[in-house]
Amino acid sequence: MNGSPSHNYRTRLQSSDPAIHDALVGEEKRQQAGIELIPSENYTYPEVLELLGSVFTNKYSEGYPGKRYYGGQKYTDFIEILACERAKKLFRGEHANVQPLSGSAMNQAVYLGLLKPGDTILAMELSHGGHLTHGAPVSHMGTIFNFVRYKSLPDGTLDYHAIAQLAEKHKPQMVLCGYSSYPRDLDYAAFRQIADSVGALAMADISHYGGLVAGNAMANPMDFGFDVITTTTHKSLRGPRGGLIVSKLKHAKAIDKSVFPGLQGGPHMNAVAAIATTLLKAQQPAFKEHCQQVLANAQALAEQFHKHAVTLVTGGTENHLLVINTIVSFDINGHDAQELLDQVGITTNKQVIPDDPLSPARPSGIRIGTPAATTRGMLEPDMMKIADWITDTLNNPNDANHLETISRQVNQFCAQFDVPGL
Ligand SMILES: Cc1ncc(COP(=O)(O)O)c(C=O)c1O
Incomplete structure (x- = not known):
């Protein structure tokens, strides 16, 4: 039997509060199985989880x-x-x-x-x-x-x-x-x-x-x-x-x-x-390299979206995030775009765009960013695939079979990348 502290704590939680235990396991699987693109999210260090x-x-x-x-x-x-x-x-x-x-x-x-x-x-x-x-x-x-x-x-x-x-x-x-x-x-x-x-x-x-x-x-x-x-x-x-x-x-x-x-x-x-x-x-050199990769990944996403003629607010990015005008690009509001992308395992968030004529609940865009994906080890070629999947999903909102295929591809892709702390 595994005697590690985390194993013991899991076993304890499973018997004392199975509902919360199961939700925790579900969230772990969700974080492993999908691509996290919300720009304010990340995967923290195992040491942070321990502390x-x-x-x-x-x-x-x-x-x-x-x-x-x-x-x-x-x-x-x-x-x-x-x-x-x-x-x-x-x-x-x-x-x-x-x-x-x-x-x-x-x-x-x-x-x-x-x-x-x-x-x-x-x-x-x-x-x-x-x-x-x-x-x-x-x-x-x-x-x-x-x-x-x-x-x-x-x-x-x-x-x-x-x-x-x-x-x-x-x-x-x-x-x-x-x-x-x-x-x-x-x-x-x-x-x-x-x-x-x-x-x-x-x-x-x-x-x-x-x-x-x-x-x-x-x-x-x-x-x-x-x-x-x-x-x-x-x-x-x-x-x-x-x-x-x-x-x-x-x-x-x-x-x-x-x-x-x-x-x-x-x-x-x-x-x-x-x-x-x-x-x-x-302070470590590895973190500095990681930060450069966060920016390079954002550039790679922007370039691939340009190839697909997707409209980005401000035309591109100089940092870790991009805002897509989903109304102009796909005739889909940000709420529906977020839900569709959730269906294929890509997590984003709906976003108001400058002087948005639509409501914050169903705004004109979505916001995506690269910190979490970069933490998992994804690089520029991976960003190109992700931009392709996002474009493909939002171009085919009613094709359930096609969305299912994309979801499987995203799932297989994610299996190659560890989640720190899991
Ligand atoms: C620029 C900025 N300031 C403050 C906050 C608030 O942080 P918290 O959600 O931890 O209260 C956020 C969160 O998204 C933010 O983006």
Whole structure:
């Protein structure tokens, strides 16, 4: 009999809660059998899975290393200090906070820590690529702060002159850049200059491409004098779910106070341990190579879609993600495209496109990205096959036999690639 801890834990779970056990096994099979193309997802490291399930989950650590409200912090202080040191080194910042429980909490902590309710934040419009927490009217942040939104031009570029004019008119206290579904890189020098022109703070939410910044594959806003960057620790960074704030030293106190006690209670120390390990991994040459491959794979996907005359928002990509206009390309809305691709084992997500005439529930596009597929070891020729399957699926929505054939091919293809941690 296999006596490994994971085997024992599985056996225990199977007898104590078979329903959850079976769902876990089902999800493992799903992650193995299909191609994961949601750009914000990834396969984390086995070490991260182990640490998330470790005894660090038992520990309450309200406060900060050396200044906690509970005893027994010898090892939790050690891992948090190490995680912060690694974060500062990797992102070239003077201060780091690794306690935010998620990306949303980390952004809220920065706004609430550095600004006053009612202050103005200049940020990217949601349908043009910004995130919900960048002031979408449905988010609480959109009601607490006065968000003014800039958009991309029809060719996908940002008109920095127009953003500067918006800043001049609205005099924001913060200029925010970063995105969830914008397939281009940003000009951080221009954003810093715009912020300086009105005496505003410059913040970048690099959640989606934080791993690519850590791996030196994309520019780091801290190198352009930004006040603060935020990044989720999952997504391209491949760590546990969580948030990380890196800033100039002058903002350290305000940010720390805002995270705890302002917004949160006890940090999840199992996640903090896993973040520390993730940041060590991100310093390795292998991770830098992986990041280059993430970008090369996105280019390969874009080129193959061009061959199939598929319309990409902004015409292509400069990062890890692409947005396909499924209405123009296939006369199918993003919701239906996502469902069809689910049928053949390709996981994507529906996506609003700039100034989308359709609703967010049935928008005009889908968003795809390469971090997870690259983590499994897929390379450029594999991306070409994937673009072929996506195009073939969306061109034949009513041909059940054909979709079944594609599904079998996807399944056989995936069997060649291990899933880390499984
Ligand atoms: C740019 C950006 N910021 C913040 C978040 C929020 O992260 P979380 O889902 O962990 O709250 C996301 C998540 O997709 C994101 O893309």
